Amino acid sequence: MKATDLLKKQHKNVKTLFKKVEETEDGRRRRQLMDEIANELKIHTQIEEEVFYPAVREIGSSKAEEMVDESYEEHHVVDLVLAELPNVDPEDERFAAKMTVLAELVEHHAEEEEEEMFPLAEKKLGKERLQELGERMEQMAGGQRRAA
Ligand SMILES: [Fe+2]
Ligand SMILES: [Fe+2]
Numbered sequence: 001m002k003a004t005d006l007l008k009k010q011h012k013n014v015k016t017l018f019k020k021v022e023e024t025e026d027g028r029r030r031r032q033l034m035d036e037i038a039n040e041l042k043i044h045t046q047i048e049e050e051v052f053y054p055a056v057r058e059i060g061s062s063k064a065e066e067m068v069d070e071s072y073e074e075h076h077v078v079d080l081v082l083a084e085l086p087n088v089d090p091e092d093e094r095f096a097a098k099m100t101v102l103a104e105l106v107e108h109h110a111e112e113e114e115e116e117m118f119p120l121a122e123k124k125l126g127k128e129r130l131q132e133l134g135e136r137m138e139q140m141a142g143g144q145r146r147a148a
Contacts, residue, residue: 018099031090
């Protein structure tokens with residue numbers, strides 16, 4: 001699968017999981033979904049950081065560099081919020097608040113990737129390279145899921 005298509009598919013999957021969290025008030029279910037979101041986000045951000053972002057950086061323009069730098073920082077903020085969630089009772093209001101903030105962060109970030117970074121990558125990297133990157137990322141993601 002093309003790299004950008006694979007990443008979009010993962011964005012969509014995480015978005016669906018966030019919706020499910022919002023729809024339930026059951027603490028155990030929330031915790032379970034939260035673990036799933038954390039795991040999917042970990043896989044997703046890791047393949048972006050190790051495979052996709054370096055390829056985008058290679059485009060070499062200042063715009064590309066800026067987008068990549070900003071993306072690493074946004075992943076970092078997501079990590080910070082994720083790290084706090086296990087310490088909050090899923091039935092607590094603060095859990096819902098943190099979950100909402102996390103969902104907004106992730107959605108905003110994914111939107112920027114889809115609207116700015118991915119079109120740039122598609123234009124500059126070409127079909128073959130995107131296909132090759134996508135295959136490498138798919139393999140990495142599969143390996144991480146089996147290890148989890
Ligand atoms: Fe990202
Ligand atoms: Fe992403």
